[in-house]
Each structure stands twice: as C-alpha cells, then as structure tokens.
Amino acid sequence: MATLVLSAAGTIFGGPIGGAIGALIGRQIDASIVGGRKIEGPRLKELAVQTSSYGSALPMHFGTVRASGTVIWATELIEHKEKSGGGKGRPSVTNYSYTVSFAVAVASRPIAGIGRIWADGNLLRGDAGDLKVGGTLRIHSGHGDQAADPLLAQAEGADKSPAYRNVAYVVFEDLELADYGNRLPSLTLEIIADDGSISLAAVVSSLLPGAATGNLTQSTLSGFSVDQGAAADVLATLSDITPLTCSVVDEQLSFGLAEIFVDEALLELPVPTAGGETAEDARADGWSRRRDALPGARQCAVRYYDIARDYQPGLQRSLGRSGPGDVTMIELPAAMAAGEARELANKAAQRFTLARDTMRYRIAEIDQRFGPGAIVRTPITEGVWRIDQWEWQSDGVMLDLSAVQASLPATPVTDAGRSNHAADLLTTPTRITAFELPWDGQGDGASPMLRVAATAQTAGWTGAALYTERADASTISLGSTGRRRAIAGVAISALPGASPLLVDTVGEVEIELASSDFSLDNATWAQLVQGANMAVLGDELIQFARADFIGGSAWRLSGLLRGRGGTEHATAGHIAGEGFALIDDSLIALDVTLVSDVKTSTIVAIGLGDATPATSPIGNPGLTLRPLAPVHGRASRGSDGALTLEWVRRSRGSWTWLDEVDVPLNESAELWEVTFGATDTPARYWQLTEPRLTIPAVTAAELAALGSGLTFTVRQVGRQSRSLPLRIAMPA
Structure with a gap:
C-alpha cells in the first residue's frame, strides 16, 4: 500500500x-x-523604522511595496558653516548646517527601481524622482554583477569596499538634515521590485x-x-x-x-465502487458524506497595505451576519486596493464561516488526473469538489473530497478610508527680481531699501540661497529666501505711457505670473490711498484697482495709479517681458552693507531645483536716497527784463499730506542746483538754498543770445545724490 x-x-x-x-x-x-x-x-506590520542591527534579515519584495531598510554604511555628520553680515558695525552671523552620507539595504532580490521615499513620514523623494532636500541619491538594483558604489569605494578603499551583489540598496550622498532635526531620519521606501x-x-x-x-x-x-x-x-x-x-x-x-475558473473544463469522477480495507470504507455504494457543525467564526477580516493610502495598513471585513462568534483575522503582507482586500475577505468567509462539507469516495482505478488538488464533479452529487488527498489501496483508490463553494456575487463598492497624503510637488527653478524701493518714511532714510522678489512655479520650491556678485566677480552670502514665494511674473504686453497726475482709466497691462496658483485682488479707491496693490513694473511703481483673470496664470490690470514713489520718469518706455512684482511682506530685504555698489552688483539665487543660478541686476538703483524732482516749475519776466524762476519741492518719504502744512525736508539741508544749456556742458550754473532764482535783465539777455531751445535744469541736492531734473523753458 x-x-x-x-x-x-x-x-x-x-x-x-x-x-x-x-x-x-x-x-x-x-x-x-x-x-x-x-x-x-x-x-503584516505597521510601517517600521529602519534598522542598523548586524545580522538583520533582508526581506524579499515582489511587485511594488513600501518598506523600511537596513543601514549598512554611514559617515559621521558633516558640519558646514557660512558667515554673513558683519559690515559697518553690524554683527556677523554664522549659520551651521549638517549633511550625512549613508547606504540602506532594501531587498535580498533584484529590484526594478525605487519610487517615492518618506523620511520621518514626510516625502523626501517625489514620484518624479526629485529629492525635496539637497543631496544625491544612487540606486543599486541588486544584480549579481553590480559594481561597488563610487562613494563607498572612495571612503573604504577600492579593494575593501563591498559591491553588495545580490542585495538591492540605495546610497544617499550629502543629504541635508536641517528638515530632520540634524539627525539621520527614519526612511521608508516605495520599492519597485518588479515592473507591474x-x-x-x-x-x-x-x-x-x-x-x-x-x-x-x-x-x-x-x-x-x-x-x-x-x-x-x-x-x-x-x-x-x-x-x-x-x-x-x-x-x-x-x-x-484551488479555485473554479469560468472557462475551466471540470473532470468528472467515475462511478464509485464498493470495497475497502476497513469496515467504514467497505460500503456497498462506495462513498460517504459528512457536513461539520458551523464554525465559531462569523466574519473574516483582511489586514493589508492599502495602495490608495500610501501603503498604510488597512482593514476590510467580509459580508456576514451579526451575532456571537469570532472574527477570523488574516494578516496579509501584500499591497492591494481596498476592493481587492474586501473580495479576499468575502472569499475567506466562505471557507471559514460556512460548514465544512466533505466526502470519502472510492474509485477502482488509478488515474493521475484525479490526484490531490484536482477540481472535479461526481455522478452522485451536485456541486463541485476538490480532491484533498488520495490513498492507494490494494483494490482501488480512496479519495477525500471537500466541497468548493460557489462564486460570490460582485462585491459592493468599498472605501479605503481617508488619508492625508504628503504633497508631492516638484522643486522648480528659482526666479528672482531685485530692485530698490523709495524710502517709506520709517527710520532715518539714509540706507537703500533693497528688496528681492523670489518665486517659483510650484509650492514644491524650498527656497534658495542668496548672494551678491560684485563687479570683480567676487560673491558674498546674503542669507536665504525662505520658502514663501513672492507674487511675481513678467509683462506679456507693453503698458502705454500716461500722466502720473491723473488716474489712468484707459491703460491696461497683461501679466503672466510665475505660478497658476497665484492670484491678484481688486482694491477700492480707499484701499489704494492706503497703499494697496502696489507693484513694481519695470522701473515704475504702479497701483491697480482691478485685476481680471484671463486664464492659466495670466491677469489683466487696469484702473492704474502711475509713477508712484517718485517714479514718474518711468511711466513711458514699457516693454513686454519686463519684470513684475507685488510689493508686500513676501519680499526679502537685503543687507545693504554687503552690497558694495548697487549699480554694478548682481543678485544671485541658487536653490534645490536650479541647474544654473538665477540672477538679476538691481532695478531702480539709488531710488531710496535720491531726492524727488521738483515740480510746478515756471519762469516769468519782470517789467525791467529780469527773469524769475520758481518751483515747488517734494520730500522723500512724505507721501501723505496729513496736517496741511509744508512737508519736512528729509535732507540734511535745502540745496538746489540750477543750470542753463546743454546737460553735459552747461553755459551757466547756480547753487541756491531756496526754490527761487532771480536773473538780472543783462544776464537774461546774454542767456537768450546763446540760442533758442535751451532750457533751465533744476535739481535738488540731497545728502547722497541729486534728484532727476526739472526742465523750465526760457520765456519769450
């Protein structure tokens, strides 16, 4: 037997x-x-932290899963320091940062690649393969011919560094640790062991x-x-x-x-025969059937890794009756969708919560088709049966059969549950616009107000380091931008010229913002008076009452106040492609003591997503300290032929007329420079301490004899620069 x-x-x-x-x-x-x-x-486990224990077993992964790894090599933390400030009596600041290089083994069989990576639960590597912090990632797939990692070979020696063949691992080089408390974070990785x-x-x-x-x-x-x-x-x-x-x-x-497929042709057993080696088997009809009592379990539940929830453990219960009894829990270390898990739970419930139906069935001949595991029908009963075992006897074969349950109807739609996914935004290149603003009236007004609008296309931008590049090509650190993006862009149409003395209700300009998630708001006239919707466009400061969305990231601005902050000289000459930036608290203030020459220096930004540095010259250089050009200039001739010039001064930082008296001078002394003739080679020159010049008749006649078309030029002399000119024509 x-x-x-x-x-x-x-x-x-x-x-x-x-x-x-x-x-x-x-x-x-x-x-x-x-x-x-x-x-x-x-x-199935909760997503475990990575280990570095010697002798830890490396798992085998199939398909795509999320798992931690084992640290197999690491350097000490590397300290970096950068000094900024310290000019003209200001204290210097030294910033420290830390990086580390390490290798993590992830699988004991070859893999196809690595997808996303989480560090302390936050996304470190996105679906597009981009690291969210500084550093370099190399993936070794674990084949038998892989070479040693170049960093490990350099650190350990080419003849001592293992290649870790047949082990899949990843190497992080100079990973920045500022976002992780300057320590090695705990990683979990989306391991793509097989394609599909x-x-x-x-x-x-x-x-x-x-x-x-x-x-x-x-x-x-x-x-x-x-x-x-x-x-x-x-x-x-x-x-x-x-x-x-x-x-x-x-x-x-x-x-x-051990399942029935729709297209599967089922075998049918021959008619049972009597006989057997025991009294129980020696039945005249050759078969017996037994139905067990109902089991204690009422439901089945499957715990699994839910793909829709970034592979977090999920649980799905089967359909079933409420009542006394246990829930059979299946711990399944598999990644799947909620619907798949629900279907498995329902199928398991058929096996574990229904009565077991078995049969002993004797046939007279040996047939390899009727071996263990075969799915068959019988000529004496309904339904489908699986052969669990066979026993060869002296005069036949005794088969043990168990009933195969009928297929369930389609599972109702199920829900994986809510999950707060880590935002996976690409780190896009930095865009900067640097410019100088007019004095806002706060402080002594003796230092240039240098600002940088730093922005990017997506919120995945993590900021950039700022530097000033001087005329001699030397660079000095200016700190960093932070992660907040300024609302900035470029003009896609040219703004027509207009008078700064009137509300521009006709002119409009279209702006392409850096990101489609930026928006601009309308403002009432009362809000405009309080300084709302101030922006720099090229060299001109404007305010806009209306902002209409065009589509994508384009907006149309209208209802304009022009030449704000003493920039009336820039109301003409606008072109498409010039820079635009909203003036708000998202701008970065630069330390002017580190910028040696505003006119020749360039601002440089280098961020995580920048293949090449972003650069910008400083727009409107000298605007903060330059006195405002005088206005309302006029020339009159007296009865005796004498010539009188008069004008009205304006004051830096005094943008509102609150008490209806003369605005403060905001300069060390009142001083005026008046010339007549060509700008570069004037024929006459005067310096005055009041906004008035009287020219005797004889001198006036001499000036008129120099030629027609020549004008007077009036400039205010400030503590550090002169104003733009006011031109007054020679009266007839």
Whole structure:
C-alpha cells in the first residue's frame, strides 16, 4: 500500500501544501510533530523604522511595496558653516548646517527601481524622482554583477569596499538634515521590485526553484513581502489569499489554484465502487458524506497595505451576519486596493464561516488526473469538489473530497478610508527680481531699501540661497529666501505711457505670473490711498484697482495709479517681458552693507531645483536716497527784463499730506542746483538754498543770445545724490 497524506499537515500549513513539501523532503509528518510546530511566516506590520542591527534579515519584495531598510554604511555628520553680515558695525552671523552620507539595504532580490521615499513620514523623494532636500541619491538594483558604489569605494578603499551583489540598496550622498532635526531620519521606501503586478507563480518560483506552478499565473498581486519564515510558511500565507493545491508528480512539486475558473473544463469522477480495507470504507455504494457543525467564526477580516493610502495598513471585513462568534483575522503582507482586500475577505468567509462539507469516495482505478488538488464533479452529487488527498489501496483508490463553494456575487463598492497624503510637488527653478524701493518714511532714510522678489512655479520650491556678485566677480552670502514665494511674473504686453497726475482709466497691462496658483485682488479707491496693490513694473511703481483673470496664470490690470514713489520718469518706455512684482511682506530685504555698489552688483539665487543660478541686476538703483524732482516749475519776466524762476519741492518719504502744512525736508539741508544749456556742458550754473532764482535783465539777455531751445535744469541736492531734473523753458 502506498499512501500520500496531505490533509493532516494542511490544518497548520494552509491546505495540502505543507504535507506535499514534507513528503518531498522525506520528513515523517505525524500528529505529534504537526501539533507542536509554531509557524512564523511573513506578517503584516505597521510601517517600521529602519534598522542598523548586524545580522538583520533582508526581506524579499515582489511587485511594488513600501518598506523600511537596513543601514549598512554611514559617515559621521558633516558640519558646514557660512558667515554673513558683519559690515559697518553690524554683527556677523554664522549659520551651521549638517549633511550625512549613508547606504540602506532594501531587498535580498533584484529590484526594478525605487519610487517615492518618506523620511520621518514626510516625502523626501517625489514620484518624479526629485529629492525635496539637497543631496544625491544612487540606486543599486541588486544584480549579481553590480559594481561597488563610487562613494563607498572612495571612503573604504577600492579593494575593501563591498559591491553588495545580490542585495538591492540605495546610497544617499550629502543629504541635508536641517528638515530632520540634524539627525539621520527614519526612511521608508516605495520599492519597485518588479515592473507591474506579480503573479503567485513568480513568488513560488523564487521560493522553490524548479517547482511547477501551473495556473498560479492567473492570480496576481500588486505587491508582496517575505521577511521571515520558511518556504512552507510563506506558501501558507499565500493560501490565505487564495487556496492552493499541491501534488508530487515524478518527484516534482506541482502547485495550482484551488479555485473554479469560468472557462475551466471540470473532470468528472467515475462511478464509485464498493470495497475497502476497513469496515467504514467497505460500503456497498462506495462513498460517504459528512457536513461539520458551523464554525465559531462569523466574519473574516483582511489586514493589508492599502495602495490608495500610501501603503498604510488597512482593514476590510467580509459580508456576514451579526451575532456571537469570532472574527477570523488574516494578516496579509501584500499591497492591494481596498476592493481587492474586501473580495479576499468575502472569499475567506466562505471557507471559514460556512460548514465544512466533505466526502470519502472510492474509485477502482488509478488515474493521475484525479490526484490531490484536482477540481472535479461526481455522478452522485451536485456541486463541485476538490480532491484533498488520495490513498492507494490494494483494490482501488480512496479519495477525500471537500466541497468548493460557489462564486460570490460582485462585491459592493468599498472605501479605503481617508488619508492625508504628503504633497508631492516638484522643486522648480528659482526666479528672482531685485530692485530698490523709495524710502517709506520709517527710520532715518539714509540706507537703500533693497528688496528681492523670489518665486517659483510650484509650492514644491524650498527656497534658495542668496548672494551678491560684485563687479570683480567676487560673491558674498546674503542669507536665504525662505520658502514663501513672492507674487511675481513678467509683462506679456507693453503698458502705454500716461500722466502720473491723473488716474489712468484707459491703460491696461497683461501679466503672466510665475505660478497658476497665484492670484491678484481688486482694491477700492480707499484701499489704494492706503497703499494697496502696489507693484513694481519695470522701473515704475504702479497701483491697480482691478485685476481680471484671463486664464492659466495670466491677469489683466487696469484702473492704474502711475509713477508712484517718485517714479514718474518711468511711466513711458514699457516693454513686454519686463519684470513684475507685488510689493508686500513676501519680499526679502537685503543687507545693504554687503552690497558694495548697487549699480554694478548682481543678485544671485541658487536653490534645490536650479541647474544654473538665477540672477538679476538691481532695478531702480539709488531710488531710496535720491531726492524727488521738483515740480510746478515756471519762469516769468519782470517789467525791467529780469527773469524769475520758481518751483515747488517734494520730500522723500512724505507721501501723505496729513496736517496741511509744508512737508519736512528729509535732507540734511535745502540745496538746489540750477543750470542753463546743454546737460553735459552747461553755459551757466547756480547753487541756491531756496526754490527761487532771480536773473538780472543783462544776464537774461546774454542767456537768450546763446540760442533758442535751451532750457533751465533744476535739481535738488540731497545728502547722497541729486534728484532727476526739472526742465523750465526760457520765456519769450
């Protein structure tokens, strides 16, 4: 008599698999051994932190999963310092930052690549492969011919650095740690072990090379991890996904799915025959049937890694009746969608919560088609049956059959639950516009007000380091921009010229903002008087009452106040492509003591997404300290032929007329410079301490004789510069 016992081990090993493996390796499996064995197969866990313990096992990953790794090499923290400030009595500031280089092993079989990476739960590497902080990432796929990483080879020596062949690992070089408390963060990685989903056949073949996998290719998983347990333990876990069958044919293991497929042609057993070696088997009809009592479990639940929730553990329960009884929990270290998990829970409920229906069935001939795992019909009963085991007897073959449940209807739509995903925004290049603003009336007004509008296309921009590049090509650090983006862009149309003395209700300009998520607001006239919607456009400061969205990131500005802050000289000459920046608290104030020459210096920004530095000259150089040009100039001739020039002064920083008296001078002394003739080579020159000049008749006649078309030029002389000119024509 030859006997192949499968069902005894199946109670623990997840069906007939364990018994088949035991028979293959020649172990004697009996009740005492099976009853005392403790299985530790792969299990679902919370997303664990990475380890660096010597001897830690490396998992095998299939499909796409999220898992931590094991640190296998690391440097000490490297300190970097950068000094800024310290000019003209100002204290210097030294900023310290830290980086580290390290390697993390992620899998014990080759992988196709690495997707996203999380550090302390925050996104470190996006879906596009971009790092959210400074540093370099290299991925080693774990094939048998991979070379040693160049950084490890340099640090350890080319002849001592291991290549870690057949181990997939990643190397971070000079990873910036400021966002992680200047310590090595705990990483979890989206490991793309295989392109696309993985079949159970591929998993079984990796565990048991040479085994036949049959129709296991028809069952696939998005991801699966094996981190502990022997092959039998892993196969038992896979049987929780779908029941597996196993048989030994010509000393080769053969696996299959214990499921019914729509297109599968089922075998039919021959008519049972009487006989047998025991009184129980020697029945005249050759078969017996038994239905067990209902089990204690009422429902099944599956815990899994939910793809829709960034692989966080999820749980789906089966359909079932409420009432007393346990919930059978299946811990499944597989990545899948909520609907897939719900379907598995429902199928498991069929197996675990319904009464077990078995049959002993005797046939008179040996037929390899009717081996363990075969799905068959019988001529004496309805339904479909699976052969769990067979026993060759002296005059026939005794089969143990179990009923295969009918397919369930389609699972109702289920929900994975709400998840707050880490924003995955690309780090886009930096765009800057540097300019000088007029004095706002605060402080002594003796220092230039230098501002930088730093921005980028997306909110994934993490800021940039600022430098000033001097005429001699030397650079000095100006600090950093921070992560807040300024609302800035460029003009896509040319703003027509207009008078700064009137509201420009006709002119309008179209602006392309740097990002489509920027917006501009309308303002009332009362708000404009309070300084709302102030912006720099080229060299002119404007205010706008209306901002109309055109589409994309384009806006149309109208209802304009022109030449604000003493920039009336720039109301003409606008061109498409000139810079635009909204003046608000998102602008970065520069330390003027570090910028040696505003006119010749260039502002440079270098951020994480910048292949080349962003640069900008300083617009409107000298605007803060330059006195305002006088206005209302007039020339009159007296009865005696004498010439009188008069004008009205304006004052820096005095933008509102609050008390109806003369505005303060805001200069060290009142001083005027008046010339007549060509700008470069004037014929006459005067210096005055009041806004009035009287020219005697004789001198006036001499000036008139110099030629027609010549004008007087009036400038206010401030503490550090002269104003733009006011021109007064010679009266007739």
